[in-house]
Amino acid sequence: MNAPVDVSFFTRAAKPLTSYRKYWAARFGTAKFLPTSRAEMEALGWDSCDIIVVTGDAYVDHPSFGMAVIGRMLEAQGFRVGIIAQPDWQSADPFKVLGKPNLFFGVTAGNMDSMINRYTADRKIRSDDAYTPGDVGGHRPDRAAIVYSQRCKEAWSDVPIVLGGIEGSLRRIAHYDYWQDKVRRSIVVDSKCDLLLYGNAERAIVEIAHRLAAREPVHQITDVRGTAFVRRETPEGWFEIDSTTVDEPGRVEAHINPYLMVSEQAKANGASCAREEEAQAVAEAAEAAGAASVANAAIKPIQFVPNPALQGKGKVKVPPRDRSVIRLPSYEQVRADAVLYAHANRVLHLETNPGNARALVQAHGEGTTARDVWINPPPIPLTTAEMDHVFDLPYARSPHPRYADEHGSHDGATKIPAWEMIRFSVNIMRGCFGGCTFCSITEHEGRIIQSRSEDSIIKEVEAIRDSVKGFTGTISDLGGPTANMYRIGCKSPEIEAACRKPSCVYPGICQNLNTNHDPLIKIYRRARALKGIKKILIGSGLRYDLAVQSPEYVKELVQHHVGGYLKIAPEHTEQGPLTKMMKPGIGSYDRFKQMFEKYSAEAGKKQYLIPYFIAAHPGTSDEDMMNLALWLKRNGFRADQVQTFYPSPMATATAMYHSNKNPLRKITRDSETVDIVRGEKRRRLHKAFLRYHDANNWPLLREALKSMGRADLIGNGKHHLIPTWQPLTDGSYESARRKNSTPVALKTAKPVKGRILTQHTGLPPRETGAGRTKPSPAKPIRKGR
Secondary structure, eight states: OOOTTOSOOSOOOSOOGGGSOOOGGGGGOOOSSOOOSHHHHHHTTOSSOSEEEEESSOOEESTTSHHHHHHHHHHHTTOOEEEEESOOTTSSGGGGTTOOOSSEEEEEOOSSOHHHHHBOTTSOBOSOOTTSGGGOSOSSOTTHHHHHHHHHHHHOTTSOEEEESHHHHTTSSSEEETTTTEEEOOHHHHHTOSEEEOSSOHHHHHHHHHHHHTTOOGGGOOOOTTEEEEESSOOTTOEEEEGGGTTSOOOOOOOOOTTSOHHHHHHHTTOOOHHHHHHHHHHHHHHHTTOOOOOOTTOOOOOOOOOGGGTTTTOOOOOOGGGEEEEOOOHHHHHHOHHHHHHHHHHHHHTOOTTTOOEEEEEESOGGGOEEEEEOOOOOOOOHHHHHHHHTSOOOOEEOGGGOOTTSOSSSTTOOHHHHHHTTEEEOEEOOOOOOTTOOHHHHHOSSOEEOOHHHHHHHHHHHHHHSTTOOSEEOEEESSSTTOTTOOBSOHHHHHHOOOSOSSSSSOOTTBOOOOHHHHHHHHHHHTSTTOOEEOOOSOOOHHHHTTOHHHHHHHHHHSOOSEEEEEEEOSSHHHHHHHTOOOHHHHHHHHHHHHHHHHHTTOOOEEEEEEEESOTTOOHHHHHHHHHHHHHTTOOOSSOEEOOOOTTOHHHHHHHHSBOTTSOOOTTSOBOOOOOSHHHHHHHHHHHTTTOGGGHHHHHHHHHHTTOGGGBSSSTTOSBOSOOOOOOOOOOOSSGGGSOOOOOOOOOOOTTOOOOTTTTOOOOOOOTTOOOOOSSSOOOOOO
């Protein structure tokens, strides 16, 4: 199944997705939409569902929505799949609407973690939900994966629960919970699911479905990659490794004699060197012709002799990786000791490469209640042919008709914002090898890039053009988790399978990484040449340090695929936080900016870069944020949307936040301590530095600058950060997501003695009489609002 256009070539000992014999129910054919009610089931001729998927999102039949991908994938295997979307979780009755599933319940909180979906980074409740019709919040419970699993078990206690989605992926071991400010147990224990599928689960879900259909008990399915489950003890034949030994120095390899020629080193390894052999042949020919060879007998090379006292030492027989399991510190230990938590997080991230990862196990409970959470190695990435199969399934590419308004449209009051965002976009790849510590993409999708074929991508663009209602000729995005990692991967399959680095581009781009952007350029050109396609924009995040390796790609992007603004994410300017984020220095941004402006000018276009930055990230000092604010002002940037660090479960930066340690290096009691931004006041200060231009932030910034000894930055000149004067403001901040902004009561400021007031510094707006009606005596017009 390894298609010749695959980027990753390490051995994939996995059964191809299309090689399974279809289940008998395939005779019912393909549904236009997977059924969400008994009436829809009856219309399809079904008396029951084989599998029911419960999700916290509205049902949108599109390859960007997890429930649709899994549902259509199982349907293609011949199973009858029903969808229960955003059920009322107050009782088990809504979980019975489709009847009892024959095989299992598939449970997911949705495309987003339910807690991140519900709460802001400041732990305030959001009033909106982009995955709900009408953008209305409150249609899913907190910790939806746990609640849904328990309700499914309450509805049908004998039906297996298979949990998946990003919420489950990021909680597969004991994890720090930002909302409760404590370490919680693995979601496998809390949800009481039978199996947890983490990462992209097509390969695992298909195998599990067929094995359950063959009447194999769910508790015997323990060998599927990308799964986690509860065990009472380690089975026979496994080698258990204490996680505290993972970072210790292992075997010391024999030193190479520096005086040996290359050919001699090759012979010592059972190989040969063509270059040395050729040189030897030339030398022998010259000697045969009578050439004299002169040697100085007094000069002798140093001989390396093995030390007999060390013979036999250091030769440790390593257990096979496929039968090795690493025991992490128990839940009780990581809950009580933040250093052990950071250590467990580091080991987890070291064991994420499908080519060399080992199983992990973590104990939960003590005595008679003790059980182990067993985590199998990550799933094998899909081949290009398998990726094409997944994305070529018969998606309707629209929300379910139940969400339509009275006109049968999804564009009015019932519009689903998340669908609107990806309505005219195409996902061309999965995975990310950036390894940013605050991001969860790598933990979920892995760092091996899985790319679709060019023909499959073009086919989807044509499908959007021909069948999606409302298409005007513009493709909103041709990307993925990262815009420019399509068909980029390691040059060597051996190195890729053995590598344990968390990032391929930090601290610099790996010399073994293929950075060729030609396949992506080819797709851009072919897609925009299609009839009926007016414009193709790139909306996914751009890895600019990778892009500058291909000036031709940057030129293609800037001159044809930017709609006036291009958003990129340098995240910070200072080395302190950047080293904790695993992001490149600001110099990479400057090089990309020069290329961007050059190619924009050549095309005769006025285009702008919009940089994104993070406030309050671990490792960020107040001085770092001050320097970032000065950089923003020097470069003329005024950030409207501000991103504050959000500690998501299992992220490396979250481990820093909880433990004050740096898991990017070996963890010890005395290892590096990380500066953590905690407390509402300091987080507000860091956010205020990003919005230095907002007058509401000036009093806080003045106080901070004075305490930092930088009162020289307070003044009315161009080189000052904030002015000395304070206008009348209401003290509120309204974000781009306005409904999430906390309203603040109007504050009245007392005029400073001796100051001349204007409309900008305290006077109410000037009355012009334009558009006014005669005021009622009982209700005088309020001024100064």
